[in-house]
Amino acid sequence: MSTIAYLAAATPPRLAVGGITVAIPILAVEQLGDVALGGLLAAAALGPSIVAAPIVGATLDRTRRPGALVAGAGLVTAVAFTVAAFLGPLSPGLVAIALVVGGIATPFVMGGLSSFVTEAIPDERRAYAIDALAYNLGSVIGPAAVAAAAAFGSARLATLLMAGSALLGAIGTIPLRLRPVAAEPHGSMLRTIAAGFRHIATHRPLAVITSSGTISQFGAGGLAVAAVALSVQRGGDAGGGALIVTAFAIGGLLGALWNSAKAPALPPEVTMGAGFAATGVFTVLAALDIGTPWTIAMIGASGLFTAASSAAMLLIRKQQSPPPLRSQVFTVGAGLRAASAAAGAAVAGLAAGLGAEALLVAIGLVWVASGAMLFAYPRAAAPIDR
Known part of the structure; x- marks a missing residue:
């Protein structure tokens, strides 16, 4: 391939x-x-x-x-x-x-x-x-x-x-001709699902990165709401929120292009934690009322780190998942992140009355907290995927 x-x-x-x-x-x-x-x-x-x-x-x-x-x-x-x-x-x-x-x-x-x-x-x-x-x-x-x-x-x-x-x-x-990565399955579908959930919850490296990745999306899910609220609060034009969200997406794409050409040499747990924290710091800086160009620039900068941290998270998922459970670990992780983003958007909508700057700071702090969770990652964890 x-x-x-x-x-x-x-x-x-x-x-x-x-x-x-x-x-x-x-x-x-x-x-x-x-x-x-x-x-x-x-x-x-x-x-x-x-x-x-x-x-x-x-x-x-x-x-x-x-x-x-x-x-x-x-x-x-x-x-x-x-x-x-x-x-x-x-x-x-x-x-x-x-x-x-x-x-x-x-x-x-x-x-x-x-x-x-x-x-x-x-x-x-x-x-x-x-x-x-x-x-x-x-x-x-x-x-x-x-x-x-x-x-x-x-x-x-x-x-x-x-x-x-x-x-x-x-x-x-x-044309990919995907092949199974595990041997012939044993046991029922329910036992396979139960084994997958048990591994995600009890295998510490996987539990840490799954929790961190899920929480990070709670913040990411609220960004669009915060962007619209900030645009309305500062200029009265809800459409300006689209520029802020677009800046984040473009930053993410530029970071992804860079990361695909030159992946970080740091351990993946360090890349993931530092990337989440950097996204949070720039999001907090975007809340400063210095002008719309500043906000767009800081949100764009915050997006630069998301691809490297996401790639590191995916790599750890693979390394810490036995082949018979690998696809389940990936799909459950993706599902949890989707659910968390939806919840973040809902909570941000309910909390919009507290002020757009406060909401943006809270979103940034969620990102920082998700990055800090990687301090709990066991440094001696060896891959178990082989």
């Missing part, structure tokens, strides 16, 4: 998932004039992945044909998003069902695919740097493509583009 081949398989479905949460609310307003419905449908697209993650992971750990499952998940997602594009002619209930089905398939590409990258890219650090790059490309290009399609065409066109991207990812998975 070459780097280009992996990016061609991993980036399009992540782009589709990143873009659909923007496309669906716009589509709901465009077709039905209902903002609340758009939010509910976006939740229908994301929520099921949290519940499906352990089942998807255990299935990937037990199957003899993981490539077929990942490609099939991309196809299911493409069909689901195609159905969703016809909200208006189709009832919201039918669209919601389609999005739930698509959400169930999401863990195959958001966590599951990551568990196979090192099987064909021997250099672990580079492999997960490339994987982090695929996540960052998706998170930046997906919403940008939706915004452009909605502006120059329609939200329906934007949603169909996300469906096409998911289909492209399914096709791109085929």
Whole structure:
């Protein structure tokens, strides 16, 4: 598997998932004039992945044909998003069902695919740097493509583009020829799932990085809310919040490009902890009322460190997971981070009345705290993945 081949398989479905949460609310307003419905449908697209993650992971750990499952998940997602594009002619209930089905398939590409990258890219650090790059490309290009399609065409066109991207990812998975990383499974599916949860909770290196990664996303989830609140508070224009969030995404993409070209030589737990802490420090600095350019610059700088820390987290997940449980560890970790981001957004919305600067400082401190948790990582921990 070459780097280009992996990016061609991993980036399009992540782009589709990143873009659909923007496309669906716009589509709901465009077709039905209902903002609340758009939010509910976006939740229908994301929520099921949290519940499906352990089942998807255990299935990937037990199957003899993981490539077929990942490609099939991309196809299911493409069909689901195609159905969703016809909200208006189709009832919201039918669209919601389609999005739930698509959400169930999401863990195959958001966590599951990551568990196979090192099987064909021997250099672990580079492999997960490339994987982090695929996540960052998706998170930046997906919403940008939706915004452009909605502006120059329609939200329906934007949603169909996300469906096409998911289909492209399914096709791109085929040349990867993914192979199982574990021996023939023993025991029931429930025992496999239980073993995975037990390993995540009781194996200290994995417990530490899972907790840290989950908490970091609680802060990340609130950034968009804080950005809008800050923009309104300082200038009365909610649209300015998009510039702040875009600065974070661009910083993340630049960091991912740098990290994929020159991965850090530090131990992964140090890279992860320092990266989370640096993101937090720059987020706190962004709260200083020195002007909009300062805020955008500091938020952009905070994003620079996210790719290296995410790649380090993925590397530790792999190194600290026995092959029979690896996919489950990845999908559960991704599901927990998604749930935490959603909770962070909800809490930030409820706490917006406390003041935008205070909210931004709190988000930064959450990042710093998640980085500080890596002090609990056992320094003598040896990889157990072989």
